[in-house]
Amino acid sequence: MTEFMDVHRGMKGITGQQLQEAHKADLAIEGEERVHFKQAWADPDTGTVYCLSEAPSADAVQRIHERTGHPADEIHPVPLTV
Template sequence: MPLFMDVHTVPGGVAAGDVAQAHQADLATQGAFGVDYQRYWVDEQAGKIFCLVEAPDAEAAHAVHREAHGLVADEIFPVSEHA
């Protein structure tokens, strides 16, 4: 399944606890869309959130955020994993 990295920008910064709650909402919603939100990273001061997700397409990943909590990504990129 394709892998995507989405990027959110929250002006004024973001609290890691709030992001954790949003991620839990994603996990509760993702099954209906055939999506697997795997992990996320937060830069609280810069207000940046990065989410790694397996999804059939970018729109399915976007739909999970929209339905789960409404905090949709500003950008979403197809990525591939390399070690």
């Protein structure tokens, strides 16, 4: 599985509770695409949200996000970590 970092924009003012609810929605159906969402971060001031996942493809990540109502603006593979 490949790790992916995805970026969502336009979520200005997002609260911790809203971020948690969005993450839980992804977790509820992630297995249908063999995706595992590991963590999410948000900056309410800029409206940027980041999600780290493991998945067979970026398309699989996007399908989950689309189904839960928050499609990603960008999805990047993360081939190296330290």
